Amino acid sequence: MNGTKEIKVSTTDPESGYMIRDGKPEGFFYLDHRTVDLKYNLITDVHVTPGNVHDSVPYLSRLDRQRERFGFKVEAVALDSGYLTTPICRGLQQRKIFAVIAHRRFHPKQGLFAKWKFTYDAESNTYICPEKHQLTYRTTDRKGYRQYASDPEHCKTCPMLAQCTHSQNHRKVLTRHVWEDSKDWVRNNRLSRDGKQLYRKRKETIERSFADAKELHGFRYCRLRGLSNVTEQALMTAAVQNMKKMAIHLDRLEKRG
Known part of the structure; x- marks a missing residue:
């Protein structure tokens, strides 16, 4: 099976x-x-x-x-x-x-930003990328991990895109556990x-x-x-x-x- x-x-x-x-x-x-x-x-x-x-x-x-x-x-x-x-x-x-x-x-994929390069803003419940764009909350999975995603319209023209994500849709996704605090x-x-x-x-x-x-x-x-x-x-x-x-x-x- x-x-x-x-x-x-x-x-x-x-x-x-x-x-x-x-x-x-x-x-x-x-x-x-x-x-x-x-x-x-x-x-x-x-x-x-x-x-x-x-x-x-x-x-x-x-x-x-x-x-x-x-x-x-x-x-x-x-x-x-x-x-x-x-x-x-x-x-x-x-x-x-x-x-x-x-x-x-934790070692990120070679050439990509480490997660600590993204700053979590508790007040707005968002992550801020190195280029100062927001990754907004989308959903929480069954294991208690919240997902934060960037706006592909910002990302596809970003000069740091190659160092941020290899995603074909130009969207960066980060996760944060509900007990991450x-x-x-x-x-x-x-x-x-x-x-x-x-x-x-x-x-x-x-x-x-x-x-x-x-x-x-x-x-x-x-x-x-x-x-x-x-x-x-x-x-x-x-x-x-x-x-x-x-x-x-x-x-x-x-x-x-």
């Missing part, structure tokens, strides 16, 4: 998922979605999924679980670019959590002084936590097959790492006293 998506299933571990990511090996894997606190670098949550589950899918539900179960008063989070989605940005803003998420680079809020956080300081700490916490798990605790490979077995390995690894962190912290407190 045309349009159906092929889902690869492992013959030896059907609960794993086939992962394809830039710069990563391709194959059947599991993913450990873990949360680490900023102050002591303790692992506060471990959640294992098949390798074909995107990082952003379980994020908000796992965040809420920690807040409800442990009473965490989460004030700020720092995430990599895989979490830069409109639902996550919207969810964090609604929860009043200061969010810093790495920028994801939340994404703009996250971008502004990332560029702020506090945001830059917070994101720098991310390399010292979550990245270090994963590196230690792989290099010191054999977490580069699954010891057993199946989601429950891999989850058990992930939880045991996190427990050992936390015990080491606690021991180090308590030793420092004793020496200070």
